[in-house]
Amino acid sequence: MCGIVGITTNGNAIEILFPTLQRLEYRGYDSAGVAVLADGNIKIVKKQGKISDLISEVAKSNFPRYAKVVIGHTRWATHGAPSDENAHPHSDCKSKIAVVHNGIIENYLELKRRLIPKHNFRSETDTEVIAHLIEENLELGSGDFESAFLNSVSQLEGAFAIAAITSYASGKIMCARRKAPLVIGMLNSGFVVSSDVPSLIPITDKIVPLEDGEIAIIEPNNFTIRKGEVLVKREAVSIALDVQKAEKGGYKYFMQKEIFEQPKVVEDTISAFLSQWDEIAFPPYKKIIVTACGTSYHAGLLGKLWLETIAKENVEVDYASELRYKDKDFSDSLVVAISQSGETADTLESVRIAKEGGAKLVAVVNILGSTLSREADIVLHTNAGPEIGVAATKTFISQLTVLFLLSLKLGGLRKDSHLVSELRRISEKIDKVLRKADSIESVAKEVAEFRNALYLGRWVSFPVSLEGALKLKEIAYIHAEAYPSGEMKHGPLALVSPEMVAVFVMPKDRVFKKNISNLKEVTARGGKAISVVTEGMDKEVEGSWRVLQTPETLEILTPFVTTPVLQLLAYYAADYLGYNIDQPRNLAKSVTVE
Ligand code: F6R
Numbered sequence: 001m002c003g004i005v006g007i008t009t010n011g012n013a014i015e016i017l018f019p020t021l022q023r024l025e026y027r028g029y030d031s032a033g034v035a036v037l038a039d040g041n042i043k044i045v046k047k048q049g050k051i052s053d054l055i056s057e058v059a060k061s062n063f064p065r066y067a068k069v070v071i072g073h074t075r076w077a078t079h080g081a082p083s084d085e086n087a088h089p090h091s092d093c094k095s096k097i098a099v100v101h102n103g104i105i106e107n108y109l110e111l112k113r114r115l116i117p118k119h120n121f122r123s124e125t126d127t128e129v130i131a132h133l134i135e136e137n138l139e140l141g142s143g144d145f146e147s148a149f150l151n152s153v154s155q156l157e158g159a160f161a162i163a164a165i166t167s168y169a170s171g172k173i174m175c176a177r178r179k180a181p182l183v184i185g186m187l188n189s190g191f192v193v194s195s196d197v198p199s200l201i202p203i204t205d206k207i208v209p210l211e212d213g214e215i216a217i218i219e220p221n222n223f224t225i226r227k228g229e230v231l232v233k234r235e236a237v238s239i240a241l242d243v244q245k246a247e248k249g250g251y252k253y254f255m256q257k258e259i260f261e262q263p264k265v266v267e268d269t270i271s272a273f274l275s276q277w278d279e280i281a282f283p284p285y286k287k288i289i290v291t292a293c294g295t296s297y298h299a300g301l302l303g304k305l306w307l308e309t310i311a312k313e314n315v316e317v318d319y320a321s322e323l324r325y326k327d328k329d330f331s332d333s334l335v336v337a338i339s340q341s342g343e344t345a346d347t348l349e350s351v352r353i354a355k356e357g358g359a360k361l362v363a364v365v366n367i368l369g370s371t372l373s374r375e376a377d378i379v380l381h382t383n384a385g386p387e388i389g390v391a392a393t394k395t396f397i398s399q400l401t402v403l404f405l406l407s408l409k410l411g412g413l414r415k416d417s418h419l420v421s422e423l424r425r426i427s428e429k430i431d432k433v434l435r436k437a438d439s440i441e442s443v444a445k446e447v448a449e450f451r452n453a454l455y456l457g458r459w460v461s462f463p464v465s466l467e468g469a470l471k472l473k474e475i476a477y478i479h480a481e482a483y484p485s486g487e488m489k490h491g492p493l494a495l496v497s498p499e500m501v502a503v504f505v506m507p508k509d510r511v512f513k514k515n516i517s518n519l520k521e522v523t524a525r526g527g528k529a530i531s532v533v534t535e536g537m538d539k540e541v542e543g544s545w546r547v548l549q550t551p552e553t554l555e556i557l558t559p560f561v562t563t564p565v566l567q568l569l570a571y572y573a574a575d576y577l578g579y580n581i582d583q584p585r586n587l588a589k590s591v592t593v594e
Pocket residue numbers: 293294295296297338339340341342343344347390391392393470474589590591
């Protein structure tokens with residue numbers, strides 16, 4: 001999704017600008033642009049396509065090679081198609097102001113209708129309205145840029161993060177945040193402003209996050225933050241993210257590297273959780289409501305099963321994009337919000353509603369310093385390190401690790417219980433799955449020939465099936481749907497044919513025999529079944545077209561070994577089809593719009 005960067009320094013901001021923009025690429029985007037103040041006017045270069053296209057365009061232009069203040073942006077189209085004109089930054093009629101923006105200005109049409117008689121609009125975006133509105137407020141007001149900026153922001157409706165530079169106040173970056181992330185990072189000389197904490201990893205480990213409704217004015221030697229008339233004092237916080245983990249390290253794609261990191265991620269997550277085991281304390285509650293989006297929601301479904309089975313808790317799970325509209329009674333509830341980024345707009349909005357309704361908030365989150373982590377009463381860190389591939393993999397496994405341990409903790413188990421010991425053995429088993437990647441790759445090449453796939457599983461393997469189907473859709477662009485296997489005969493069985501591949505996730509567990517019957521229903525109708533089974537169970541699934549085996553573990557822990565098989569199946573299918581795996585089309589890493 002869109003990314004903002006702005007740098008103000010006593011050195012050369014251009015040197016930091018392009019590498020930082022490149023580190024925003026992983027979020028997903030379709031165009032990019034940069035703006036600098038040159039000879040009293042704003043110079044903008046913007047381009048549809050990749051940052052490399054922008055860099056070529058910059059090289060052809062007279063864009064300065066040295067500047068102290070710059071802003072840049074990666075755009076993920078919402079208002080208007082991906083194009084050079086719609087790319088950010090946008091400027092006013094006189095080219096004295098440049099604005100980059102994430103989020104949506106909900107009243108942009110109303111503002112545009114008012115401004116259009118006197119202003120020359122050059123794009124279809126909501127963002128351009130901001131530049132013209134500042135221009136109008138400057139003309140109407142005292143000519144003071146800061147007041148015009150403040151006044152303009154107060155007229156905007158929606159959720160947004162904004163950064164602007166201007167020739168009226170050279171050296172300054174003006175920023176505003178309302179329900180979309182924006183942080184100030186400390187540089188050796190000067191400051192960087194960004195909408196994405198991981199993009200700052202190599203250049204700073206100290207940030208000052210902005211809160212909703214705040215305005216920041218950033219200069220090379222200082223910055224001020226204001227909320228209305230009040231000056232805000234806020235200490236910098238450390239971001240504990242590792243540079244090396246944000247590099248590909250010899251793998252073809254980040255996603256591949258991240259899948260192979262999973263054994264270590266599980267170990268790290270277990271160690272971190274156990275080290276705070278005795279300190280973690282929960283307020284009294286009557287029910288647990290789990291909420292999240294996408295892959296994190298699938299982790300939530302597994303969390304529910306574990307909390308119910310191990311801790312005998314009363315648990316509901318809801319998509320955050322649905323929960324927020326439900327008028328639920330949140331009193332006496334513990335809301336567990338799961339998010340890799342900690343910035344997903346729907347998740348943030350639903351937890352705010354829950355908190356207003358009296359809930360206590362537990363955040364299962366990967367990015368410390370993110371909005372979700374700051375708003376939570378209790379933070380359970382997933383410790384997966386930076387995840388760059390858009391498709392979530394290692395963060396899903398780390399979420400499972402935290403949710404499993406949370407179930408043990410709430411179930412009153414001790415940290416030396418046999419379930420903890422079994423979990424400790426799981427990373428070795430994931431490693432065993434990964435060592436058999438070759439056999440998964442050859443099946444994946446066959447999967448790549450299909451246009452449709454079903455993923456089927458029961459009980460703990462149903463959320464795993466949902467996750468496997470999501471991975472295949474997002475990176476290999478193959479239509480995939482997941483069902484609880486027992487639901488097949490109630491409708492989806494009508495789809496089964498030799499053109500349909502059916503992936504059965506059926507490890508040795510309490511529902512294995514039931515799955516065998518469902519497998520037969522599919523193979524008897526010509527469906528091509530790929531059975532993912534526990535080692536030694538291959539004889540039981542005869543009739544399967546292909547069989548993939550996983551190491552034996554406790555039935556409740558099987559998601560840890562079946563998930564990597566499905567991740568690799570999707571990964572190798574997408575690689576065989578030649579897609580850009582780390583940046584799938586239309587998708588964004590951090591979904592900051594509702
Ligand atoms: C899928 C994927 C998304 C995210 C979802 C929530 O591979 O990555 O479905 O899981 O957008 O994001 P977070 O976890 O950052 O809240």
